[in-house]
Amino acid sequence: MLKEDVDSLHPGRDFNRRDFVHTAVGSGFAAAVLPVMAQTVIKTDSQGLEVGEVMIAAGDFKLPAYRAQPAGAKNPPVILVISEIFGVHEHIADVARRFAKQGYLAIAPELFVRQGDATSYGETAKLIAEVINKVPDGQVMGDLDATVAWAKAQGGDTSRLAITGFCWGGRITWLYAAHNPGVKAGVAWYGRLVGQSVPLQPRFPIDVTAQLHAPVLGLYGGQDSGIPLDTVDKMKVALAQGSAAAKRSEFHVYAEAPHAFHADYRPSYRKEAAEDGWKRCLTWLKANGAG
Template identity: 45%
Template sequence: MELTRPDGSMPEDFHLSRRAVTGMFFAGYALAAVSADAAPITTSSEGLTIEEVTIANAGPGGLPAYVARPSGAGRHPAILVVNEVFGIHDYIKDICRRLAKLGYVAVAPDFFYRSGVNLPAQTDMQAIMATVRQASEAQVDGDVQAATRWIVSRPFARPGKVGITGFCWGGNVVWRAAMIDPNVGAGVAWYGQLKQLIARAGELKAPVLGLYAGKDQGIPLADVEAMRAALKAAGKTNAEIVVYPDAGHGFHADYRASYDATAAADGWSRLIAFFKAHGIA
């Protein structure tokens, strides 16, 4: 590491904010969750353009984001990718590359950048959750809208609505985005918390596919059924919830012990079909 000042470095020189430094997204999988036995999917960047960008938002310095998109000229449909509590690490980046290989512009913002904490490098879950709680719903929802506005303004993005998908913490963000963001055309939520959203089912404006686990210890099936009932009562026929009875929370996360290859593959197929059915293709 080189000194950043003639008289030596100061602590703030090594603050982990991405505001002024590129290439700062964590290289590797979230240390608090990665399994020693995992064999995660790795998607090549060949034929893709990979960028780290800063998106204008209401926060300090702008919103850092990882972008994967098909190389070359042309406009492509776009999907916003929302991370779990571990921030932007190799799993989330690979999700972006998988989508880019399918012809999408995939954008994964770092919603926790304000904290200056390198979340994927943390191993203490209590400390991780303390950082996550600093990001209020209003702040995150504002960042989502800043990101979708940025996407639709890009010359490589197809005009029109964008899709959004998210995992765990990000799954909850997907449901909210489909309620409040006019640029969102469809969402796919992977095991996102529902309890606080059930009463808001009538606010849903964009179609959402919810993918849930029958053996999730953190999201009771009672909440899933209550959300289904609330959506039906509100006449939200464009929303759908699928439950994988034998899977647990985090079943799509191929770097974790919770990974369920069968449920993950089926959910991914449903994601592709759902976006296509709702014009994100």
């Protein structure tokens, strides 16, 4: 169970489908996160960008994704943007546009779609039980491989491949950096590091440090009730004993920040930590050959 996502939402609030406005990947907000903190939501325009929903062939399946890139760009670096448990809604699309403004071909695939519509659930616990916990890590790795192949076919420079993700997507960032040898750098925002192995999610970041192909920057909150700092310390020990890329990985902990401090549409948002984390993210990607 992703208790950290439950804790960072409005306590005691349940929302149903009529509270949710969603017409396409990257639009609206997930029902479980309503009402949105409108006064802090960042809006990144699409001027000078190519944006919108695309369909990616993942075997016989058509995987929806939100894509943003500079218009007319030649061989842009590629970054995978991995969502929280709430799917690819407006905030994740906005993050993709922020990367596109920095010159990236940014792609946010809807990785839960085979199991259900994560954006339509009004109760986080039900979303986790009925959708998220049924998503196999192997399926996710395969879908991300297909997304990278799609980006290459579209002219993206996958020799400068990066991945970043938030909460659920933060854990996936670590795992994919161990899965794909083509990844140059990763940035994991408050993704769980340790956990109980189950058949569909057999390993956690702490279990794959010996296999990391790319260095990962971990951005975590010191007041995150779902990810205790002692797990960050355990991960640091594992990284020091891991691969060469693992040894180059780093953490930055924002002492006063809670879980989901980057999510500007939620009450957990912390402007100073989010802005500093964004700067660190961009610097990390470029310093490690993914910019």
